[in-house]
Amino acid sequence: MTDKERDRRITDLGTLKALAHPLRMRLYRGLTIARAATASQLAEQVDEAVSLVSYHLRKLAEHGLIEEAEGRSADGRERWWQPASDGISIRDEDFSDAPEKAAVHTAASRLFFEQRADMFRRWLDERAHWGAAWNGAANSSESTLRLTADELTELNTELLALLRRYDELGRAADAAGDTEGRENVAVHTYGFPFRI
Secondary structure (H helix, E strand, O other), rough: OOEEEEEEEEOOOOOOOOOOOOHHHHHHHHHHHHEEEEEHHHHHOOOOOHHHHHHHHHHHOOOOEEEEEEOOOOOOOOOOOEEEEEEEEEEEOOOOHHHHHHHHHHHHHHHHHHHHHHHHHHHHHHHHHOHHHHHHHHOOOOOOOOOOOHHHHHHHHHHHHHHHHHHHHHHHHHHHHOOOOOOOOOOOOOOOOOOO
């Protein structure tokens, strides 16, 4: 792990609104995966104009979500960007004290879910091209448990600790040059109460 803040907690409405824009979230996710990139590189990934991408990167930077990174090429005119933290967290209790805040939090959560669902749909459409090893390793499961709110909190804490351990393992391997067979992997978990 870097010496960046781990899971910056977003608590203000302005920052949440800045992130809860479809293109900005895609750019943020792209920077998280690449760890650093230029507007040109990101524009190619999201199939948008460089000027539009640059504008949205500046908006993310205004809210401290991303920051300028050290240049990684000989062209000193290129502006490199990186995430300002090693992740973000958004908690319900920070946005439940006013109807507008709750509405923005809900809209943002729906956007994040839809983008995650799109990622999974893309995997389903493309999985035949990934080969047997990746198809065997990938999973989709659903568990229904009988828990208290405290037990769900504990489960989430343990899952997050496990994910962080594997994140750090992958980052250390990348830093050591061990990139053979290593791919970006999305792990989406949702834990929520429901009644039939």
